[in-house]
Amino acid sequence: MSEQYSFETKLLHNKYKFDPATGAVSVPIQHASTFHQQEIDSFGKYDYARSQNPTREALEEIIADLEDGFKGFAFASGMAAISSAFLLLSQGDHVLISEDVYGGTYRMVTTVLNRFGIEHTFVDMTDLAAVEAAVKPNTKVFYIETPSNPLMKVTDIKAVSDLAKQNDAWTFVDNTFLTPALQKPLSIGADIVLHSATKFLSGHSDVIAGLAVVKDEELAKQLGYIQNSFGAVLGVQDCWLLMRGLKTLSVRMKHSSEAAAEIATYLNNHPAIKKVYYPGFSDHPQFDIQQEQATSPGAVFSFELHSEEAMRTFVKNVELPVFAVSLGAVESILSYPAKMSHAAMDPIARQERGISDALLRLSVGLENPQDLIADFEAALKKTAELHYI
Numbered sequence: 001m002s003e004q005y006s007f008e009t010k011l012l013h014n015k016y017k018f019d020p021a022t023g024a025v026s027v028p029i030q031h032a033s034t035f036h037q038q039e040i041d042s043f044g045k046y047d048y049a050r051s052q053n054p055t056r057e058a059l060e061e062i063i064a065d066l067e068d069g070f071k072g073f074a075f076a077s078g079m080a081a082i083s084s085a086f087l088l089l090s091q092g093d094h095v096l097i098s099e100d101v102y103g104g105t106y107r108m109v110t111t112v113l114n115r116f117g118i119e120h121t122f123v124d125m126t127d128l129a130a131v132e133a134a135v136k137p138n139t140k141v142f143y144i145e146t147p148s149n150p151l152m153k154v155t156d157i158k159a160v161s162d163l164a165k166q167n168d169a170w171t172f173v174d175n176t177f178l179t180p181a182l183q184k185p186l187s188i189g190a191d192i193v194l195h196s197a198t199k200f201l202s203g204h205s206d207v208i209a210g211l212a213v214v215k216d217e218e219l220a221k222q223l224g225y226i227q228n229s230f231g232a233v234l235g236v237q238d239c240w241l242l243m244r245g246l247k248t249l250s251v252r253m254k255h256s257s258e259a260a261a262e263i264a265t266y267l268n269n270h271p272a273i274k275k276v277y278y279p280g281f282s283d284h285p286q287f288d289i290q291q292e293q294a295t296s297p298g299a300v301f302s303f304e305l306h307s308e309e310a311m312r313t314f315v316k317n318v319e320l321p322v323f324a325v326s327l328g329a330v331e332s333i334l335s336y337p338a339k340m341s342h343a344a345m346d347p348i349a350r351q352e353r354g355i356s357d358a359l360l361r362l363s364v365g366l367e368n369p370q371d372l373i374a375d376f377e378a379a380l381k382k383t384a385e386l387h388y389i
């Protein structure tokens with residue numbers, strides 16, 4: 001039914017715009033853990049809520065539609081979604097993975113999957129020759145995060161998924177940073193899209209959730225089997241919060257991406273800033289790929305000050321953004337990757353990847369960007385006192 005509508009309209013006008021039983025314009029929260037069965041030999045559509053529940057089902061269908069996928073799955077967190085997708089693998093399989101992947105994914109792959117005999121190789125996914133050279137006969141998954149966290153490197157989803165197909169492997173894409181409002185990996189070759197729905201999809205820093213969307217029916221069956229077997233499903237209250245957040249996804253992404261472009265440009269021209277990592281700059285190494293595969297560079301970028309001391313002075317003096325782990329919320333969030341998202345990565349691995357101790361990441365919220373710029377200007381003046389006066 002919603003095929004003919006644009007993305008913005010589909011967020012509101014989909015199969016779940018009202019409840020057919022009552023006309024209620026919000027998806028009912030069905031708390032039941034189990035469902036009465038009329039027959040001994042054949043059960044109804046719902047039997048037990050870990051396997052399926054009408055509230056979760058609504059969310060799963062909505063996200064599948066938004067990502068142009070065959071089927072969606074809701075999990076208790078982004079890591080539950082990512083870990084469940086990895087459970088599609090078996091002992092002896094090998095994963096090729098972006099080297100500056102989210103810290104929790106790094107931890108999962110290097111300290112948990114390895115104990116089950118699943119091997120991994122970290123690779124710079126932006127270097128196709130390096131990716132090709134790292135493929136092994138047992139490579140089963142190419143795991144991409146684009147733009148990557150926190151250095152905003154952009155991977156060519158189509159090129160990598162073509163390579164994966166040639167090697168009979170799946171492509172998983174963590175689409176947390178851009179969301180289907182800005183990038184749809186399944187439509188350009190990926191097999192599974194993963195989300196920390198804790199971030200932009202829910203958008204209000206008030207729910208922990210994960211989503212996966214699968215392109216093809218056979219793989220959907222396999223992931224559905226894992227979801228039911230492993231059981232890390234999302235609770236119904238959180239499903240509802242997430243569906244509510246999704247309704248404003250387009251307007252939030254639009255405002256935040258435009259504001260991010262303004263603030264990134266301002267910081268890029270500031271003498272107290274050493275470097276800004278933002279895929280919207282025409283001199284970003286993968287600017288063209290970003291333009292090609294997404295409709296915007298998104299609302300997150302990173303920037304490096306001249307020293308750790310300057311970074312500390314800036315963070316102490318800045319007033320508007322919350323200083324916190326996470327991203328993708330109505331309020332701007334400033335994070336310190338070395339101590340937050342990438343704390344699980346050992347310091348040497350971090351340095352090798354260019355995640356310096358003076359690097360900060362900003363996720364732009366819904367404030368007026370001029371207020372954020374004024375706030376940053378005042379805080380950067382304090383760092384200038386350190387270095388230049």
Ligand SMILES: *Cc1c(COP(=O)(O)O)cnc(C)c1O
Pocket residue numbers: 077078079080102104145149174176177195196197198199208209210326
């Ligand atoms: C936050 C995050 C995750 C993990 O999600 P949780 O909901 O915290 O479990 C995975 N990938 C990326 C890119 C993230 O930002």
